Amino acid sequence: DYELCEEWGHLYPVPREDLINLHREHLLHLLEMGDMEKALQLLQRIEDPGVCLAISEQSLDQHPNLAASHFLADYLTAHFYASLTTARRNEIQALYIGSKVLLTLPELSRVNYFHLSSRPLLMLEQLLMNMKVDWVAVAVQTLHQLLAGQEIGFTVEDIDSLLSKYAEKALNFPFTLKEKRS
Numbered sequence: 001d002y003e004l005c006e007e008w009g010h011l012y013p014v015p016r017e018d019l020i021n022l023h024r025e026h027l028l029h030l031l032e033m034g035d036m037e038k039a040l041q042l043l044q045r046i047e048d049p050g051v052c053l054a055i056s057e058q059s060l061d062q063h064p065n066l067a068a069s070h071f072l073a074d075y076l077t078a079h080f081y082a083s084l085t086t087a088r089r090n091e092i093q094a095l096y097i098g099s100k101v102l103l104t105l106p107e108l109s110r111v112n113y114f115h116l117s118s119r120p121l122l123m124l125e126q127l128l129m130n131m132k133v134d135w136v137a138v139a140v141q142t143l144h145q146l147l148a149g150q151e152i153g154f155t156v157e158d159i160d161s162l163l164s165k166y167a168e169k170a171l172n173f174p175f176t177l178k179e180k181r182s
Contacts, residue, residue, distance in 0.1 A: 002026035006045075016051065023055045024062075031059070031068035043075065053080050060092070066114060070099035090153045094118055097146045104138045121154050121162065128166045136163075 005022050008014070014022075023046060030039040046052040053076075060072040073096035081089065098117040101124075102110050116123035120143060127136045140159060147156050 002029065020051055020054050020058065023051070024058050027055060027059050028062060028064055028068070031064055031071060034067065036067075036071055039071065040075075049080075049083075053083055056080070057088075060095070066099055066102055066110060066117065069095060069117060070103070073099065091118065094120060094153060097143065098123060100146060101139045101142050104142050105135055109135075121158060124159065125162055125166075128162070 002022070002025070006026070009019055009022065023042065027039055027042055030036075030042060043052055043056065046055065056072055056076050056079075060069065060076065063069070064072070073092050076084070076092050077089075077096060084092065095118040098120040101120050102113060102117055105113065113123050113126065116126060124136065124139055124143070127139060140163070143159055144156060147159075
């Protein structure tokens, strides 16, 4: 049905907003089905870069599943980096990095942290608070690799500071040990 509507749009004048809505719904459908190749082909068929940017951004704002969010954040960064405001660029890059960190977690646990995908530092803190030390190690390694040369609102030093804070709390004893006297 989407392809038929797209063909119809080539034959008859369709208002811009309706065209954006059509392509957005088609894109989200393809991403939900896991067909990233067809989703990429759809975006490449769109001739107007403004329409393509609007479709991609609106699709990302719909908060699709993890793989779709990762795909859209990567696509927007790769193709429209210069067209985005600094704040939006940082937001999209944070989502890309957060989704990449989520992909390092065990599949059944990802749903528990998905709501933090756009805030990787907070996700890392949540993992620390939940005592998921092995997961934190993999997440920190991934973050160190991804943050090289990127500006997204936090740095490697912020990660190290967070780790130091929680390491200090882990060694902090709220009571003193008393000696037994005979």
